[in-house]
Amino acid sequence: MKITKSLNGTELTVALQGELDTLTAPELEKELKEGLNSLTAITFDFAELDYISSAGLRVLLMAHHGMSFGGTIKVINANEIVREVFEVTGFTDIITVE
Numbered sequence: 001m002k003i004t005k006s007l008n009g010t011e012l013t014v015a016l017q018g019e020l021d022t023l024t025a026p027e028l029e030k031e032l033k034e035g036l037n038s039l040t041a042i043t044f045d046f047a048e049l050d051y052i053s054s055a056g057l058r059v060l061l062m063a064h065h066g067m068s069f070g071g072t073i074k075v076i077n078a079n080e081i082v083r084e085v086f087e088v089t090g091f092t093d094i095i096t097v098e
Contacts, residue, residue: 002048003031010040017048020056029059036066047077052085060095074098 001018020028032042042063046052064073074096078086086092 001027003028005031010038011043012039012041013043013045015045015048019051019053020049020059021051021053022055025053025055025059028056029062032059032063033066036063039067040071042067042071042073044073044075045077046075046079046082049078049082052082054089057085057089057091060091064094072096 001016001020001024004015004017006013014032016028018024044060060073067073075086076098078097083097086095086097091097
């Protein structure tokens with residue numbers, strides 16, 4: 001998996017390429033942990049993400065809980081397979097999926 005981060009003030013955009021699964025989720029978690037509480041928004045660009053597993057969902061949930069009060073997380077450009085995982089698991093009630 002390839003991770004590309006772009007910080008604009010207190011808003012972070014994270015683009016992922018490949019698969020976010022048990023093997024790659026720890027890498028994303030490590031990338032997000034630093035400075036998470038100083039962010040007000042994270043946008044995950046999943047245009048090139050092929051698959052997300054429960055381990056990937058756990059990292060997104062960790063990011064959601066680790067942000068400062070009132071911080072938001074959204075997912076953009078998710079393919080049909082990834083969108084279905086968010087819908088089936090109820091993550092669309094927690095994270096905005098556009």
